[in-house]
Amino acid sequence: MLSQSVYTLVNQQNSNLSFKLFEFDNNSYFDHIQRNNYFTLILITSGEGLARVDMCDYSFQENTLFAFYPYQPFMFLPKGPFMGIAIQFHHDFFCIYRHHKEIANNGLLFNNVYEQPFVCINKSCKNTILNLIQQIANELKEEEFRKDEVLVSYVKILLVMATRIKLEQQTLQDADNANSKQRFLIQNLKNAIEDNFRLKHSASDYADILNLTPVSLARITKSHFNKTPSDLITERIIIEAKRELYLTDKTIKEIAWELGYEDEYYFSRVFKGKTDISPQFYRDTIGFNRGAS
The missing domain is CATH 1.10.10.60 (Homeodomain-like)
Structure with missing residues (x-):
């Protein structure tokens, strides 16, 4: 896991928060409706319960990756212990609308009115994602040249991975319902x-x-x-x-x-x-x- 709980990157032009990575071990941050001015990715590493998104309830378990777009209302109602990692980034840092062709993410993970706002990941994918998150954390804690460009590359990789999983799960679901x-x-x-x-x-x-x-x-x-x-x-x-x-x-x-x-x-x-x-x-x-x- 991460060596500290919160990592941030500030936009040097306007002093606004561009990127934030943080670890949580309870639901105090998400126990009320969130309407964040960021794209948000949340990996549930431990716990289960309900996610209330756009006034709809979805059951979740550990190893679930949620994707929320700016100002999308969501909160979590876990049953028992609840742990995970959240990544938030602003449009100024990385705009999904402008880069959707690069990541094959045109309305698949974010802003999709027809799909659930999450993907379920297996142990292998979880380990890969956690390793990628650790690299993001390492980059955030160092004062390196053009760290924003490196972080954008990591975000693209993460979104491509999540999109691949989403596409695979859609294919399996369609196969189950082929004659429906x-x-x-x-x-x-x-x-x-x-x-x-x-x-x-x-x-x-x-x-x-x-x-x-x-x-x-x-x-x-x-x-x-x-x-x-x-x-x-x-x-x-x-x-x-x-x-x-x-x-x-x-x-x-x-x-x-x-x-x-x-x-x-x-x-x-x-x-x-x-x-x-x-x-x-x-x-x-x-x-x-x-x-x-």
Whole structure:
């Protein structure tokens, strides 16, 4: 394990925290809803319980790696002893949106409304990840030339490893459900949302596309995603809004219009209802073009 509990890297240009690595041996840090201004990776090395993410509960055991995006609400409700390691990094340090092609991580680990926010790792992968984390810690505690570049390389490796595991687990899950009618309905729903979320915002729209009743669609999404159809649609809209707020200098009104909202203030209320912050606040604290309105 780590030789000390907390390692940090500060952005020399604005004195903000860029990167943080810390070890925990209880749940005092995560026993309330977290809404961090960072991407967060949490490896559970010991313990089991429930993770509450976006108001959905997921069971977890040791050797689980969670991935949370900025301002995503989460907390842990462990049963008994609880230990692990957390890594947090800011957009300024490493932007998932800008590097998704390099790490094959386009919405797979982070910002994925269709998948659970974690992967389960075996003993071999756990040891590899722990060794990588130790190298990150060694780099953080030394004053070396361009340590930020080295840390970014380590983060990329870690994300690629997690993505490979996620893809492998998806393949196994698909094989288990190869003959399931529901699997095809789920894929059709995903495709329908991806094709129409900018224009169609109601659950009944997607029930019509899939030739289902709204009640049947709600039953399917509850059993497969533990979410309502409206949750899936709105979360997909919010993901796109975040990308636009981060990567472009479009006004809030322009982004709202492109996402199917004629009233930018109503769009802002929807955004805040899901993220607990306004689009402007998100841009001011996360966006690449900070201060644009």
